[in-house]
Amino acid sequence: MHTNSQSRFWRLLLTYAVLIGITVVIIYPLAWTVGASFNPGNSLVSTSLIPKHPTFAHYVALTKTSATFYYFRWFANSIKISVATMILSVIFVSMTAYAFSRFKFVGRKNGLTVFLLLQMIPQFSALIAIFVLAQMMGMVNSHLLLILIYTGGQIPMSTYLMKGYFDSIPRDLDESARIDGAGNTRIFLKILMPLARPMLAVVAMNGFTGPLGDFAISSVILRNPKAYTLPIGLYNLITDKMGASYTTFAAGAILISVPVAIVFLMLQRNFVTGLTAGGTKG
Amino acid sequence: MAQRIEVKPQRRHARIAAALSIIPGLGQLYNRQWVKGIFYLLVAGLYLNGFANLFNMGFWGLITLGTEVPRDNSIFLLAEGLIAVLVLAIGILFYWLNLRDAYKTGEAIDNGEAVISFKASFHNVMDRDYPYLMVSPGVLLLVFTVIFPILFSFALAFTNYNLYHMAPANLADWVGLKTFAQIFTVDIWRSTFFSVLGWTVIWTLVASTLSIVLGIFFAVLVHQKDLKFKKFWRIILVLPWAVPGFVTILVFAGMFNDSFGAINTTILHALGIKAIPWLTEAKWTKVALLTIQGWLGFPYIFIVTTGVLQSIPEDLYEAALMDGATAMQKFRQITLPFIMMQMMPIIITQYTFNFNNFNIIYLFNSGGPAMPNSTAGGTDILVSWIYKLTLKSNQYALAAALTILLSVFVIAIALWQFRRSQAFKEG
Numbered sequence: 001m002h003t004n005s006q007s008r009f010w011r012l013l014l015t016y017a018v019l020i021g022i023t024v025v026i027i028y029p030l031a032w033t034v035g036a037s038f039n040p041g042n043s044l045v046s047t048s049l050i051p052k053h054p055t056f057a058h059y060v061a062l063t064k065t066s067a068t069f070y071y072f073r074w075f076a077n078s079i080k081i082s083v084a085t086m087i088l089s090v091i092f093v094s095m096t097a098y099a100f101s102r103f104k105f106v107g108r109k110n111g112l113t114v115f116l117l118l119q120m121i122p123q124f125s126a127l128i129a130i131f132v133l134a135q136m137m138g139m140v141n142s143h144l145l146l147i148l149i150y151t152g153g154q155i156p157m158s159t160y161l162m163k164g165y166f167d168s169i170p171r172d173l174d175e176s177a178r179i180d181g182a183g184n185t186r187i188f189l190k191i192l193m194p195l196a197r198p199m200l201a202v203v204a205m206n207g208f209t210g211p212l213g214d215f216a217i218s219s220v221i222l223r224n225p226k227a228y229t230l231p232i233g234l235y236n237l238i239t240d241k242m243g244a245s246y247t248t249f250a251a252g253a254i255l256i257s258v259p260v261a262i263v264f265l266m267l268q269r270n271f272v273t274g275l276t277a278g279g280t281k282g
Numbered sequence: 283m284a285q286r287i288e289v290k291p292q293r294r295h296a297r298i299a300a301a302l303s304i305i306p307g308l309g310q311l312y313n314r315q316w317v318k319g320i321f322y323l324l325v326a327g328l329y330l331n332g333f334a335n336l337f338n339m340g341f342w343g344l345i346t347l348g349t350e351v352p353r354d355n356s357i358f359l360l361a362e363g364l365i366a367v368l369v370l371a372i373g374i375l376f377y378w379l380n381l382r383d384a385y386k387t388g389e390a391i392d393n394g395e396a397v398i399s400f401k402a403s404f405h406n407v408m409d410r411d412y413p414y415l416m417v418s419p420g421v422l423l424l425v426f427t428v429i430f431p432i433l434f435s436f437a438l439a440f441t442n443y444n445l446y447h448m449a450p451a452n453l454a455d456w457v458g459l460k461t462f463a464q465i466f467t468v469d470i471w472r473s474t475f476f477s478v479l480g481w482t483v484i485w486t487l488v489a490s491t492l493s494i495v496l497g498i499f500f501a502v503l504v505h506q507k508d509l510k511f512k513k514f515w516r517i518i519l520v521l522p523w524a525v526p527g528f529v530t531i532l533v534f535a536g537m538f539n540d541s542f543g544a545i546n547t548t549i550l551h552a553l554g555i556k557a558i559p560w561l562t563e564a565k566w567t568k569v570a571l572l573t574i575q576g577w578l579g580f581p582y583i584f585i586v587t588t589g590v591l592q593s594i595p596e597d598l599y600e601a602a603l604m605d606g607a608t609a610m611q612k613f614r615q616i617t618l619p620f621i622m623m624q625m626m627p628i629i630i631t632q633y634t635f636n637f638n639n640f641n642i643i644y645l646f647n648s649g650g651p652a653m654p655n656s657t658a659g660g661t662d663i664l665v666s667w668i669y670k671l672t673l674k675s676n677q678y679a680l681a682a683a684l685t686i687l688l689s690v691f692v693i694a695i696a697l698w699q700f701r702r703s704q705a706f707k708e709g
């Protein structure tokens with residue numbers, strides 16, 4: 001018994017040591033950014049983690065605009081595009097997945113194969129076409145085009161996940177509702193959708209984060225600084241001036257990260273249920 | 283309405299209706315479905331009238347890619363041509379539906395059944411055709427925003443479209459497989475292609491495996507029963523996943539900066555190590571990229587693994603304990619197989635994700651540092667190289683050819699993995 005509790009002691013001690021170590025590794029870059037955003041001055045040469053003379057100046061600087069700097073506009077653009085893509089992809093994906101899960105129709109099997117293939121071909125393959133077509137159709141700087149492209153890109157993968165989840169919901173539920181006189185649409189909205197909430201959360205999350213983090217496609221379409229989203233705007237901010245506006249960037253980074261992180265942490269449980277269920281179904 | 287003369291199983295009406303439907307709508311009219319017949323006629327008329335020009339221009343353009351500068355723009359003609367092909371495909375589908383409908387209704391008349399009225403066939407649409415109704419918005423969007431651009435990109439690979447064959451001064455032409463041949467025969471392309479491909483593969487394998495191993499390791503670590511503050515550790519470990527990735531990558535770009543970044547000025551300085559050229563020497567940029575991706579990628583695996591661990595039945599462990607299994611045995615015999623079985627699809631996704639992980643490569647150091655004798659930077663992976671070829675040097679045809687090679691590569695690996703994991707599940 002003695003050796004047993006001793007080995008338990010060492011095991012736990014080691015575990016806590018490792019966990020404290022990784023905590024430092026995780027927190028340091030984040031704390032560094034927070035520190036930078038409150039640091040006086042523009043460059044980081046003389047930064048410290050906890051600034052001696054903290055200032056809100058960089059947050060105030062975000063509200064000012066210049067010919068190439070529109071922080072809150074970029075913020076609004078990013079949120080608008082992400083939310084629109086999220087809503088549209090949830091609608092399109094769940095409708096398509098419902099049909100694939102519950103009905104037999106011509107082209108069902110081939111359709112599923114095409115979806116499987118499309119989810120493997122990165123949407124990146126379409127980059128050149130998107131570049132040329134946006135110019136051809138005069139849709140450079142168009143947020144609508146971007147939203148449609150993102151939504152289309154979400155369909156194959158998310159439909160696959162969603163269909164897998166619908167498949168795991170017993171058909172008896174549909175049947176008994178049908179006996180009670182419910183139609184297809186009613187069964188879809190009143191029975192399947194509420195039960196599929198964890199997977200809906202995953203689809204919504206993908207629909208939101210995909211556009212939010214995208215740089216490649218959006219940088220091809222959005223050429224006017226006023227139309228930028230945050231990734232393009234912030235990237236240009238730190239590359240154009242060779243690090244001279246890093247502290248402003250830090251303030252801008254904090255302002256978008258904090259709300260997104262809070263929402264993510266709150267909804268985390270839903271994602272896990274959906275992801276593991278989707279994982280087993282494939 | 284319906285004729286009740288019982289003939290032996292004859293297909294007279296069906297055949298005539300189908301034959302008449304060569305002009306859409308006539309067959310339906312013959313079957314006395316007036317509203318439907320007129321509807322089909324109208325749609326067909328509008329279709330021909332509306333798209334005649336598109337077909338004419340589209341197919342001519344698709345074949346020739348233009349003949350006269352500055353009147354013709356090869357790329358616009360190619361796009362129009364592909365749209366014409368898609369519209370034609372949709373038209374053929376409609377035409378086939380029209381023939382089938384006329385035949386089926388004619389057959390019903392032959393069998394002496396009542397012809398369904400327009401109202402009834404509307405109900406039919408809501409019922410029998412319900413799946414088509416549900417699928418079509420998504421599929422239409424998919425066709426025009428995903429499939430069409432991919433087809434277009436692929437088509438470009440067989441042209442010579444680049445800076446020297448651009449409108450308005452020049453036309454592009456079909457060149458067949460020439461661009462593909464060039465990738466493998468022109469020295470500078472070949473060496474760049476293989477060095478980029480090599481790093482892409484190493485990057486994918488190391489970065490993904492690192493995230494997966496770290497994620498599983500920490501999930502198992504925190505899952506220990508007698509560990510305190512579980513909730514707290516989990517929130518900390520999930521943080522890198524919760525912060526938007528592009529923000530973290532840009533933050534790291536600053537931290538790894540050769541001259542003002544905290545890694546050089548604070549951490550290495552404190553350890554007494556000389557400043558490392560993180561962004562100017564390819565070798566060190568690669569080390570930095572792998573470390574950052576490990577940091578970014580493991581929390582996702584961590585949360586999913588945590589979910590899986592919680593679903594492993596407790597009695598499995600109790601049985602193992604009875605048999606006197608050690609902690610290591612329990613992990614290798616129960617925990618790991620369970621995780622692998624549940625998470626195979628998610629693990630595969632990690633690899634395909636990193637293979638195409640444009641953001642970290644481009645946002646961290648633009649794929650750089652720049653390399654002599656190469657159009658790609660020292661840390662460019664295939665996707666970031668394609669991006670640069672498209673946007674920076676207008677090598678569209680080459681970029682498109684590389685896109686095809688990349689897609690074939692990804693699909694081949696994914697299919698192989700997919701089949702293996704299916705076998706894994708069943709075995």
